[in-house]
Amino acid sequence: MADEVDDVLSRIGFDPATSVLTRRQATVLVLRERGLKQRTIAERLDTSRANVAGIEASARENVARARETVAFVDALEAPVRVPVAAETDLYDVPQQIYDACDEAGVKVNYTAPELMNAIGERAGEAVRGREVRESLLVGVTREGEVRVRHDGAIQEQEL
Numbered sequence: 001m002a003d004e005v006d007d008v009l010s011r012i013g014f015d016p017a018t019s020v021l022t023r024r025q026a027t028v029l030v031l032r033e034r035g036l037k038q039r040t041i042a043e044r045l046d047t048s049r050a051n052v053a054g055i056e057a058s059a060r061e062n063v064a065r066a067r068e069t070v071a072f073v074d075a076l077e078a079p080v081r082v083p084v085a086a087e088t089d090l091y092d093v094p095q096q097i098y099d100a101c102d103e104a105g106v107k108v109n110y111t112a113p114e115l116m117n118a119i120g121e122r123a124g125e126a127v128r129g130r131e132v133r134e135s136l137l138v139g140v141t142r143e144g145e146v147r148v149r150h151d152g153a154i155q156e157q158e159l
Contacts, residue, residue, distance in 0.1 A: 005031065009023075025055055028041060028052055028056050029060075074141070074147040077141070078139030079106055081100075082096050082097050084135065084136040085135060086133060087132065090116050090131065093138070094112040094116060124150065136149065
């Protein structure tokens with residue numbers, strides 16, 4: 001099984017020197033993705049189930065933090081950033097984005113319905129139906145791709 005894990009890590013290009021995960025965390029995630037229970041992983045790694053649970057929790061937290069960092073940098077680097085206040089009607093958002101993109105000379109790659117759908121999908125629970133429930137920051141890259149950050153702490157002002 002160790003060879004199988006090493007093979008998976010090698011094929012996906014895992015490098016503990018550049019990853020936010022330790023090799024042990026990556027190993028546990030690979031085994032969990034393969035459907036193994038924590039108890040089985042603990043037996044194979046000669047440790048306790050509680051230790052495996054802790055390793056997995058730390059790994060998932062590290063992954064979440066890495067994703068949040070990428071989302072932050074994407075939003076920071078986007079030439080167009082549109083703050084969207086909580087309680088905004090999602091139908092009003094595309095025009096705000098189109099206006100900001102026109103002003104910045106950026107072409108957005110979405111029609112209004114596609115844009116609303118993309119924002120709704122990327123915002124998760126922050127958007128329900130037509131209601132924006134939490135403040136959002138919608139960024140548009142130079143290539144016209146849409147990035148969405150949501151967090152109750154996002155200020156409703158231009159960065």
